[in-house]
Amino acid sequence: MNVPSKVPVSILTGFLGSGKTTLLNRILSEEHGKRIAVIENEFGEVGIDQALVIDADEEIFEMSNGCICCTVRGDLIRVLGNLMKRRDKFDYVLVETTGLADPGPVAQTFFMDDEIRAEFSLDGIVTLVDAAHIEQQLGRSDESTEQVAFADVLVLNKTDLVNDEALDRLEARLREMNRMAQVVRSERADVPVDTVLNLDAFNLDDVLERRPTFLEPEYPFEWTGVYSLGVGRFELSLADGPDPAMSLVVVPHQEPDDAALREGAEWCVRRYAEPAQLIVPGEEIPVGKHVNLKLDSPGRKSFTLVVDVPLRVGLYAQHTAEEFDLQLKDAQGATIEPEAERTWVAQHEHDDEVGSIAIETDGDVDAERLNAWLGRLLRERGVDIFRMKGFISLAGESRRFVFQGVHMLFDGQPDRPWGDSPRRNQLVFIGRNLDEENMRQGFEACLV
Amino acid sequence: MPGLNADSATGVLHRGWSATVDDYAIAGGWSRRGETLVVADAAGGVHAFDGKSGASAWTGHVAHDGGALAMAIHPTANTFATAGQDGRVLLWGVADGQVQKAIDVGKGWVENVAWSPDSRWLAASSSRQVRAYDADCREVWRTDDHPSTVSAISWSRAGELATACYGRVAFFAASTGKLRQTLEWKGSLVSMALSPDGDVVACGSQDNSVHFWRRSTEEDSMMSGYTGKPSALVFDDTGTLLATSGSHCVTVWSFQGSGPEGSRPGILDLHIQPVTTLAFARRKLRLASGGRDGGVVVWSLRRNGEGGPIGAAVVADVVSELYWRPDGRALAALDARGGVTVWRVR
Numbered sequence: 001m002n003v004p005s006k007v008p009v010s011i012l013t014g015f016l017g018s019g020k021t022t023l024l025n026r027i028l029s030e031e032h033g034k035r036i037a038v039i040e041n042e043f044g045e046v047g048i049d050q051a052l053v054i055d056a057d058e059e060i061f062e063m064s065n066g067c068i069c070c071t072v073r074g075d076l077i078r079v080l081g082n083l084m085k086r087r088d089k090f091d092y093v094l095v096e097t098t099g100l101a102d103p104g105p106v107a108q109t110f111f112m113d114d115e116i117r118a119e120f121s122l123d124g125i126v127t128l129v130d131a132a133h134i135e136q137q138l139g140r141s142d143e144s145t146e147q148v149a150f151a152d153v154l155v156l157n158k159t160d161l162v163n164d165e166a167l168d169r170l171e172a173r174l175r176e177m178n179r180m181a182q183v184v185r186s187e188r189a190d191v192p193v194d195t196v197l198n199l200d201a202f203n204l205d206d207v208l209e210r211r212p213t214f215l216e217p218e219y220p221f222e223w224t225g226v227y228s229l230g231v232g233r234f235e236l237s238l239a240d241g242p243d244p245a246m247s248l249v250v251v252p253h254q255e256p257d258d259a260a261l262r263e264g265a266e267w268c269v270r271r272y273a274e275p276a277q278l279i280v281p282g283e284e285i286p287v288g289k290h291v292n293l294k295l296d297s298p299g300r301k302s303f304t305l306v307v308d309v310p311l312r313v314g315l316y317a318q319h320t321a322e323e324f325d326l327q328l329k330d331a332q333g334a335t336i337e338p339e340a341e342r343t344w345v346a347q348h349e350h351d352d353e354v355g356s357i358a359i360e361t362d363g364d365v366d367a368e369r370l371n372a373w374l375g376r377l378l379r380e381r382g383v384d385i386f387r388m389k390g391f392i393s394l395a396g397e398s399r400r401f402v403f404q405g406v407h408m409l410f411d412g413q414p415d416r417p418w419g420d421s422p423r424r425n426q427l428v429f430i431g432r433n434l435d436e437e438n439m440r441q442g443f444e445a446c447l448v
Numbered sequence: 449m450p451g452l453n454a455d456s457a458t459g460v461l462h463r464g465w466s467a468t469v470d471d472y473a474i475a476g477g478w479s480r481r482g483e484t485l486v487v488a489d490a491a492g493g494v495h496a497f498d499g500k501s502g503a504s505a506w507t508g509h510v511a512h513d514g515g516a517l518a519m520a521i522h523p524t525a526n527t528f529a530t531a532g533q534d535g536r537v538l539l540w541g542v543a544d545g546q547v548q549k550a551i552d553v554g555k556g557w558v559e560n561v562a563w564s565p566d567s568r569w570l571a572a573s574s575s576r577q578v579r580a581y582d583a584d585c586r587e588v589w590r591t592d593d594h595p596s597t598v599s600a601i602s603w604s605r606a607g608e609l610a611t612a613c614y615g616r617v618a619f620f621a622a623s624t625g626k627l628r629q630t631l632e633w634k635g636s637l638v639s640m641a642l643s644p645d646g647d648v649v650a651c652g653s654q655d656n657s658v659h660f661w662r663r664s665t666e667e668d669s670m671m672s673g674y675t676g677k678p679s680a681l682v683f684d685d686t687g688t689l690l691a692t693s694g695s696h697c698v699t700v701w702s703f704q705g706s707g708p709e710g711s712r713p714g715i716l717d718l719h720i721q722p723v724t725t726l727a728f729a730r731r732k733l734r735l736a737s738g739g740r741d742g743g744v745v746v747w748s749l750r751r752n753g754e755g756g757p758i759g760a761a762v763v764a765d766v767v768s769e770l771y772w773r774p775d776g777r778a779l780a781a782l783d784a785r786g787g788v789t790v791w792r793v794r
Contacts, residue, residue, distance in 0.1 A: 057575070059596045061614050061636040063655040070655065074596060074614055074636055077654075082533070082557070085472040085490040085768075085784065086515065113654070114676035114722070118740075 014128030016099035069407035124199035127151035179356035225338035241324035254314030256340035382408030390427035459759030465502030473782035488516035506545030531558035589625030604646035652678030714753030738767025
């Protein structure tokens with residue numbers, strides 16, 4: 001028997017008026033030669049010849065165990081179950097949900113039902129957002145929040161009705177809620193079809209290619225410069241900048257390589273948690289302490305740094321060197337260039353309950369401990385975890401283990417061999433009120 | 449099941465004939481005396497084959513626009529009914545392939561169709577509604593909307609129609625459509641089997657369990673431990689054994705004595721992929737099972753539910769349905785590639 005490949009399924013969600021039908025019609029008219037089946041829950045105005053459009057009543061089935069994570073869409077199981085029997089099988093299935101639909105049961109259907117799982121794979125969840133109205137909707141309804149949280153792609157539609165500044169603010173808010181999703185802007189749902197279909201949303205690599213920083217932790221500082229200093233007094237000066245003060249930690253014995261910088265960053269996070277000592281211009285900056293440089297007087301302000309033995313220091317600053325034109329000079333007035341520099345993803349205020357957590361570490365994971373940890377996490381917090389995906393380096397396994405999940409449902413398998421690439425782990429969780437520190441520690445305890 | 453193919457059937461199965469239809473063979477049945485096998489496919493075609501030779505008797509292409517979904521052989525006359533995605537039920541003559549009646553049931557798919565055992569009524573379900581028709585295909589009654597789409601219907605000998613959907617089983621009087629009893633349970637019921645005396649209702653549930661009720665006492669029980677949803681359930685015609693799918697094994701519950709509550713089921717383990725369909729031969733504890741692996745196995749069972757294989761064969765794709773010829777001396781398998789395979793059984 002041959003094993004036919006699974007038919008990809010995309011789910012289109014979004015509130016009424018967000019442009020779902022427009023996008024659907026666009027996909028159907030552009031994807032010539034593909035046999036696409038569309039399952040709709042409300043009468044739209046889809047009228048394309050080659051597509052089979054099936055109207056199904058939304059039927060949400062809960063299980064006897066009362067677990068919301070086991071809720072599935074009965075209508076989809078029936079319709080898809082019959083679709084897969086056709087010899088002229090479909091290349092693609094699009095499921096358009098009603099505006100008020102909770103995307104959970106739709107997505108869960110592709111994990112929960114053994115027969116559907118054998119024939120179909122969930123390619124991705126595309127959520128359309130009406131740029132002019134989403135902010136009110138987010139405040140009022142759980143459904144719109146969840147539609148954003150579940151998305152692999154967020155189409156920020158009707159951008160012509162909103163000014164650029166508001167759009168940027170909105171996009172930042174949506175990204176904060178769902179760091180995993182790709183955000184595309186459009187006026188009349190006119191997005192390239194390949195940004196919403198065939199996403200292979202399982203594949204975290206693509207996400208990383210688009211936004212390499214998205215897995216990185218956030219820090220209370222934005223910039224680090226590493227300087228190699230001899231014995232003596234040095235002048236650290238800053239010009240006028242955006243703020244009347246700036247936090248800083250001077251880390252002694254800072255090596256310039258990336259691993260050492262990350263290590264220094266972790267150490268600094270703890271210093272930054274301590275109360276800052278206020279330093280006025282002319283004063284000496286203590287090494288290894290959280291200080292707050294007072295910068296509210298006009299003109300260039302100077303501070304002193306004293307070095308007793310030659311060493312490298314890392315300046316971990318709240319703002320980039322550029323913003324204040326930060327300069328370091330020796331006693332002779334010669335400018336010292338940093339040996340290494342890097343910027344960090346700065347922390348944001350989290351207004352929404354829904355947010356994303358990313359965990360990235362090197363090292364191999366013990367499968368049993370991982371199972372136990374993930375099992376407990378999903379049992380206890382599954383209701384609040386909307387989506388997760390990532391890959392893991394399992395001890396003793398020559399291939400990457402990739403996974404994705406919806407609520408407490410989890411699907412994973414080995415994919416390509418690690419080969420020469422460094423073995424590491426990347427996990428992303430999107431959920432409500434997630435405890436980042438706790439989850440990070442839990443995962444790190446699974447490392448061999 | 450490696451090492452087997454349709455040509456090298458083993459045990460009680462002996463090569464008979466094979467044929468193909470236009471698409472996934474969805475439903476079929478043997479005519480009353482076994483002289484003809486009729487098959488409906490996912491392209492909407494209906495086909496008749498000579499029961500002995502497999503020669504094509506007639507073909508009705510695209511009878512149901514969008515595809516056929518169900519079939520019911522008339523219990524006494526030489527006719528049968530098909531139902532499809534076009535919202536219609538068609539009544540066919542077995543001998544000539546003529547459509548004698550066409551019933552417009554509704555806008556939605558007609559997913560279930562069944563004759564009452566006394567052949568007086570034909571029931572069909574579409575979306576949340578069930579309608580009953582008399583022998584002349586005139587509508588007699590229709591139900592109110594069920595809480596969700598009706599997933600299964602079954603007539604009992606007691607002149608009642610049972611329906612299953614999400615959350616409940618309901619019983620309607622055959623002649624009036626009056627609702628007589630509902631048995632509720634929070635879960636999506638995907639399949640149903642009634643014991644021959646009508647007392648036991650068994651349903652496969654989406655949450656990988658079998659739930660059953662004894663109507664006389666309204667007691668219910670749940671059998672769990674399945675790895676998939678038990679979409680195939682069959683009673684033998686004495687009502688002693690209930691065979692269920694829901695994994696790569698067939699699980700057989702015995703109702704003898706005080707069972708099956710508290711008893712261990714018989715586990716029939718030979719398929720390497722999930723079991724898709726089950727059929728008991730008449731008047732025998734002989735069961736046929738088909739699987740996603742294309743395997744067809746005939747099992748001889750004891751009254752306690754245990755048993756072993758007495759014949760096996762393999763077809764080209766997922767086995768969709770199995771039908772014993774009424775005399776029990778031939779077995780037909782339909783498969784996902786449109787294959788129709790018949791073995792003689794000795």
